[in-house]
Amino acid sequence: MYSKLCFERLVENYSCKFSKNNQQYPSIVLVYGVYLNSKRSAMNTSQNYFWDNFRPLKTSVLCGVVWGISLGIVIFFPSLHAVLALGWILLAFESLTSFKLARYCAFAGKIGMMCAIFSYGGDFLKHHYASFTSVSGHTLHWTSYGIYFAMILGSLSGFILAKRTSMTSLPQLMALFHGLVGLGAASISVVLAKIHIQTLCVIPLSVFIEILSGGVIGAITCTGSVFAVLRLQNIIRYRPSLKIFLGMFFLALGASLASAGWFIQVPSIVSLIVSIVVSSSLGVLMILPVAGADMPLVISLLNSCSGWACVSLGLYANHPLLVVVGSIVWFSGGVLTFVMCKGMNRSLMRVFTGSFYQQSQAKATVMLPVQSISGEEAAFFLKSAERVVIIPGYGAAVAQAQRPLQELALLLKANHCDVKYGIHPVAGRMPGHMDILLAQANVSLEDMLELEEANRQLPDTDVVLIIGANDTVNPAAEKDPSVEIYGMPIFQTYRAKKVLFIKRSMNPGYSGIDNPLCYLQNTYMVFGDGKKVCEDILKAFSLL
Incomplete structure (x- = not known):
């Protein structure tokens, strides 16, 4: 056993840091450190010791008050949801600039997303209340209850999925979330196109381009993210040769352009869905030749693509929250991709053609000796x-x-x-x-x-x-x-x-x-x- 002097020096430098954590450590050194730190705490005044025990309780109560106030405002005053949502989201980004405040980033971001989502629930509550107090006695449509159910189901699913995901699977979880954003953008574009086609006789070309851009970019983001998850999990390892890849790429690109032209010439829900489905193949082809070491770059780029989809739909729907939040996601994802490419000495062209640079070489059959120790x-x-x-x-x-x-x-x-x-x-x-x-x-x-x-x-x-x-x-x-x-x-x-x-x-x-x-x-x-x-x-x- 090492000397008592090492014990004392270790405790004086690190025991306070570990005594604030609730984790249990097997080392006898840390047990000894907690013992001496408890002796030091006993020398403090009883008033400080009393309030130290209530610090976690005060933090929990404060968090609950913040959650309750924000939720109440967006439910009963839905017109303020954009201000609150943008404020909390920008606060989440600002907290990342400080190492001490970074732990509060997720808390602020969750409140911002809650303000953006639950404001629509407040609108439905107001309409539901008006239907009971009106003379006509109209009742709320069943789709409104479906929206409440979807909000609750999505919240519970996200909570369970995040809790059950290990630290090593965070890249896959992030890619999966980007895919869900892309799927949502593609679905919204189909719904908006149906509403626009049914209500208007003459539709401007710019509207078609906005709807088509949101759907296509969302579909590419969705399929690319799902394929990235499969690649990270080593479920799919196939990498085509350059000749096969170029043939598939130009075929998919030509089919995507043809289906997009069909939708612009003959606006319909069928042509839009065909265009989205055909364009989604580009997401798979985007990930197919990427080398394993470059997958973090692709995940960052997919994050930027999901922001592009939100911006496109926000411009069409004249929704400032979608435009601003989508711009933040798009720009931050693009900057992160650029920084990572620079840090890894990569270009985007090299990232998406990484496997083609690897020359065919014979595998070494002779194992070289290594020095193994215990x-x-x-x-x-x-x-x-x-x-x-x-x-x-x-x-x-x-x-x-x-x-x-x-x-x-x-x-x-x-x-x-x-x-x-x-x-x-x-x-x-x-x-x-x-x-x-x-x-x-x-x-x-x-x-x-x-x-x-x-x-x-x-x-x-x-x-x-x-x-x-x-x-x-x-x-x-x-x-x-x-x-x-x-x-x-x-x-x-x-x-x-x-x-x-x-x-x-x-x-x-x-x-x-x-x-x-x-x-x-x-x-x-x-x-x-x-x-x-x-x-x-x-x-x-x-x-x-």
Whole structure:
């Protein structure tokens, strides 16, 4: 067992941070820290201790009051729904500019969407009340009850789906939500076209273009998002050759243009539905040639496409809320796509033709030797290190290894070791995915290094601990033009003094490319589940 001095130093630096969290940690270090922190709390005044116990209650009551006031305003004063919805949505975006306020972003966004949706319920309530008080005695149509049922069903479905979705499946969930937005836009365009055709004899060409644009863009977003979910789940792995893809693409493009011309020349619901269905094939063809490492870029672009669909329908319906919110989604998704393309050294043309750049090459049948060590030997390397950089990846999220990994980092810091986390822009297959995962383990923002800053420190790093990452540390991205991840910025871990690589097996990463880093002289493989290996290292470290 390590010395009491390490205990005291660890507690003084980190016990307050962990005592505010309700999670239970298996390490005896943290139990000891909570004990000493309770002694420190007992020295405070009884008044402060009393109010500290009621802080969660005050927060819950405040949230309930905000929800109730907002819901009451939009139900009984539906004309204010646009102001409230836009205000809360803009507040949600503004909270993302501060790390301390970012946790309130989802809360503000939910209130904004609630104000946008439930205002229509307030309208129906007013009409329903008027029908009972009127002389004629009209009753509310059954479709109004259907709208109430749809609102409740959608709210419950979204809540259950989000609760049951794991952290590693967030990209698929985001893509699925984009698909639902596209499906809604396509459905609304059909309904608006039916209303317009039945009520007006002469329809301007601009109206047809707005309706058609909303339906086509929505259909492409829907099918592209669903296909992206299937690709991320590895359900569909087929990638056509360039000749087959070009044939399918030009056939679908010609059919889409022909069906769009048919709708403009002969306006009808049938021609519009045919145009939407035919154009939806372009969404599948948009995702089909995309390489696995570029899927986060496509999800961001689909987000922008869903905003385009909302803007198109908002212009037709003269609805300011659809126009403004759609513009925010469209512009933010476009900017995020541009930033990610720049960060990954990609162009959109390269993203959508990524698999065609990969040259056919024979698979290596001879397995190169690797240096495999146990968790106890890895703990010995970490014990003697003065600077450690931890690089988590998708495998760390799958294994839920963030908490034992943070415990290991705390022990290293107590051992006078400088510990940092290297975060790749697309680690975990989604921008910010790994930041959220580490935030669950109370990793400080100051301990997270971006790619460029981490690469500057790697030559002076004693040990690089890689857990679950493969493509983001693959030197082939810098040296082999034939691989699909060529040109993608990576962590230059081969420049460090020692590399500890935690993996389940020697299987390649998500892109299916072998990693030459595993065969270097300064790389030591630690095979096993990421969480179990970290716990084994923790136990061995405490005995050194």
